[in-house]
Amino acid sequence: AQSVTQLGSHVSVSEGALVLLRCNYSSSVPPYLFWYVQYPNQGLQLLLKYTTGATLVKGINGFEAEFKKSETSFHLTKPSAHMSDAAEYFCAVESKSTFGDGTTLTVKP
């Protein structure tokens, strides 16, 4: 069965600092992977997805993620955090029912 693990339920960064949110997957074949963001009292919104092709994927709001098969990882990064990035982030694998436990990102002024 496919699964994803998000390391770190809470991440806190200063405004302007690098954001790194970790996701590792477990799958017998390279999966399709997604990152979603959820702002308070909102639904989930797709940030980016990896299907095939280029392993460095660029998404909305300056986020990107790199698919690393050797490390079974799909970590989410943003070079410079903004206050508006504070939200809950979920990594997901292709089934639409398999989400990670989520990481709460806090951005300090």
Next chain:
Amino acid sequence: DTEVTQTPKHLVMGMTNKKSLKCEQHMGHRAMYWYKQKAKKPPELMFVYSYEKLSINESVPSRFSPECPNSSLLNLHLHALQPEDSALYLCASSQDWLGGNTEAFFGQGTRLTVV
């Protein structure tokens, strides 16, 4: 139009009430979903409709009854709920259910409180 619209945004209901949640999409998606989300937890899949037929029921209690009147609409009928059913209920849609590379588009959710 890339929106999934859910109504109402907030709902408070008693344990003997009957209410319905509604969801609508006009993206031509053939799969629609209901999720339940508790605070600080990921969404939990409840039901999947594919081509207007119920494909997945994740052992959801019968007090939740889904309905898909047509390809654009999805309802969730609620009856005799318990306080522990209080949660954010999310509707989503995607091009299809089996396509692993297709993402889900989520509505803003209905915040349900059972008193």
